[in-house]
Amino acid sequence: MSQQPIDLAASLAGPLATTAVAAVVLAEIVRRLAWRFGVVDVPGGRRLHARPTPRGGGLAVALAWAVGSVAMHATGPTAAENAPMLAVLGFAGLGLADDIRPLPAWSRLAAQVAIVCVAAAFGMPDDPSWSAASLVVVALVGLFVINAFNFVDGADGLVPLQVLAITGGLLILVRPESAASPWLHAWQVRQWLLAAALLGFLPFNVPKARLFLGDVGSLMLGSACVAAALEPVLRGALHPAAALALFSVICVDPAWTLLRRTLRRAPILQAHLEHGYHRWLRAGVSHLRISLGAAAVNALLAVPAAWAIQRGVLDPALGLGLVVLPILVVAIRAGAGAPAQ
Numbered sequence: 001m002s003q004q005p006i007d008l009a010a011s012l013a014g015p016l017a018t019t020a021v022a023a024v025v026l027a028e029i030v031r032r033l034a035w036r037f038g039v040v041d042v043p044g045g046r047r048l049h050a051r052p053t054p055r056g057g058g059l060a061v062a063l064a065w066a067v068g069s070v071a072m073h074a075t076g077p078t079a080a081e082n083a084p085m086l087a088v089l090g091f092a093g094l095g096l097a098d099d100i101r102p103l104p105a106w107s108r109l110a111a112q113v114a115i116v117c118v119a120a121a122f123g124m125p126d127d128p129s130w131s132a133a134s135l136v137v138v139a140l141v142g143l144f145v146i147n148a149f150n151f152v153d154g155a156d157g158l159v160p161l162q163v164l165a166i167t168g169g170l171l172i173l174v175r176p177e178s179a180a181s182p183w184l185h186a187w188q189v190r191q192w193l194l195a196a197a198l199l200g201f202l203p204f205n206v207p208k209a210r211l212f213l214g215d216v217g218s219l220m221l222g223s224a225c226v227a228a229a230l231e232p233v234l235r236g237a238l239h240p241a242a243a244l245a246l247f248s249v250i251c252v253d254p255a256w257t258l259l260r261r262t263l264r265r266a267p268i269l270q271a272h273l274e275h276g277y278h279r280w281l282r283a284g285v286s287h288l289r290i291s292l293g294a295a296a297v298n299a300l301l302a303v304p305a306a307w308a309i310q311r312g313v314l315d316p317a318l319g320l321g322l323v324v325l326p327i328l329v330v331a332i333r334a335g336a337g338a339p340a341q
Contacts, residue, residue: 023200026060058217084227087119095215149222157206241316260337276334
């Protein structure tokens with residue numbers, strides 16, 4: 001039987017420290033290269049920062065995580081078991097290309113669909129209980145969640161702290177007694193290594209960002225979180241409603257904003273400043289306060305509700321509603337989806 005998560009982390013102390021240090025070094029290298037080659041976000045337009053800031057820091061996180069995962073053999077021996085990591089690398093590559101030279105929205109979406117289709121072709125589960133229709137629904141939800149990370153990546157520390165909260169929640173929920181299977185150890189190692197890489201990057205992104213994740217970071221981290229949740233869901237080790245609860249903080253604001261924009265026929269693929277956190281930033285609420293508040297909601301509301309769903313203490317629909325409704329109320333009160341002035 002696999003080790004308990006905390007015991008596993010203790011046994012990985014050396015590799016985790018190495019991964020974190022690698023992320024620090026790589027983030028500094030990426031920061032300097034971004035300045036040199038002009039991969040910089042300049043204030044104005046959709047930007048809500050007061051000073052020019054290089055982007056592309058997600059590349060440092062991706063490289064540190066990938067190197068750590070390969071060194072620890074946290075990959076699967078078959079194409080199916082490696083499909084999630086291949087998808088993550090595909091999203092990272094797409095994001096990097098968009099950071100260097102912005103791509104049209106439709107071409108980005110087409111590339112994302114292609115990445116998901118290729119990953120599904122290699123990693124399709126053998127479980128007959130998963131029909132083609134249900135897998136299509138899972139793919140569409142996964143694409144929305146991945147892009148939600150990109151939509152909310154506008155406040156310093158917001159996405160990294162959310163990924164840490166989601167990763168921690170997954171490690172709590174997917175325990176050995178839920179799935180005593182050979183895949184579990186590699187899955188747990190990948191989550192710990194991702195957390196270590198993020199902790200190495202975090203000082204560059206909070207309290208005042210010296211380096212943004214960029215699309216390479218938001219798409220990579222979004223796909224990494226989706227892959228981390230999807231693998232145990234498809235293997236029957238994680239209740240789908242519990243997984244959705246963990247992503248509520250990231251997804252509710254974008255979903256409500258997208259709905260309101262769709263109803264008034266605003267261009268849904270056009271960048272905008274209509275998310276709830278945009279409103280708060282423009283009202284003077286600090287980046288750090290927003291990011292820490294979102295992480296606290298995830299840790300104190302979403303993770304306990306997901307645990308209760310997973311353990312059968314709460315009905316899945318009721319548990320998910322208890323998480324989504326308060327977050328939706330906050331998003332509505334913030335003015336999410338209202339036309340930007």
